[in-house]
Amino acid sequence: MNPSKKVANHVAIEARGVSKRVQDASGELVILDGIDFTVPVGAAVAITGSSGSGKSTLLGLLAGLDVPSAGSISLNGQDLFSLDEDGRAGLRARQVGFVFQSFQLLPNLTALENVMLPLELAGQPARAAAEAMLGRVGLGARLHHYPRTLSGGEQQRVSLARAFVVRPALLFADEPTGSLDAANGEAIIDQMFALHREQGATLVLVTHDPALAARCDQQLVLQAGKVVEPVAAPV
Structure with missing residues (x-):
């Protein structure tokens, strides 16, 4: 792992008392209620629970895409909500990669251009790194194909390449296999975990x-906005 991504206490994510409440026609709706947990640097954590339990809301808060009603979240020692919106966007650009269920590729860019984009936005050399990462996920022969000409599995491989090409300290994945069949889903997950281990990224997935x-x-098992139990995965 890049030394700049390490923190003294080896904690990548720390959430304390995180709550999210919104108002609807019937009054106040509690989506998350006093969430507490920590994630060590380089670990992989799954956020699970039934639909409506608050999983995607929690992921959005961890990424600084939304603001909690109460509580605090630190990413690699940085208090996320001590930053303004531009500051959080800058932190995401420097430290965070995303993989979405719906791929979120830009349709007017080729696979190569989609993967080059985050490097270009960061002012880093892009083409060679993007080509290498697409080769790493098995798409070396599909560099110049547009998303509409790629299968769902291939589009998610491009998404993986785009997420990992910047060597993020943190990788957030929201139902990464939700749009794929079983075979493609298993292949994508194998690649995601392999890249997570190779780069030492902290992985959080819903x-x-x-x-x-x-x-x-x-x-992290959520039920009605609360952590039911943070448990280690079975050996």
């Missing part, structure tokens, strides 16, 4: 898949 959650070092 999933409904018990087999996928069991591959992680830690599981």
Whole structure:
């Protein structure tokens, strides 16, 4: 891992008293209620629970895409919500990669251009690194294909390459196999965990898949906005 991504206490994520409440027509809705947990640097954690338990909301808060109603979140020692919106965006650009269920590729860019984009935005040399990463995920022959000409599995490989090409300290994945069949989903997960180990990135993923959650070092089980139990994955 890049030394700049290490922190003195080896804690990548620390959440304390995190709550999220919103107002709807019937009054106040509690989505998250006093969430506490820590994730060590380089660990993989699965956020699980039934639909509506607050999984995606928690992931959005961890990424600084939303603001909690109460509580604090630190990423690699940085208090996330002591930063303004631009500061959080800058932190994401420097330290965070994303993998989404719906791929989120730019349709007017080729696979290579999609993977080059985050490096270009960071002012880093892009083409050689993007080509190498696409080769790493088995798409070396598909560099110049647009997303519409790629299968779902291939599009998610491009998404993986885009996420990992910047060597992020943190990788957030929201139902990364949700749009894929079983065979493609398993292949994507194998590649995601391999890259996670190679780069030493801390991995946080939302999933409904018990087999996928069991591959992680830690599981956060949410129920009605609360952590039911933070448990280690079975050996």
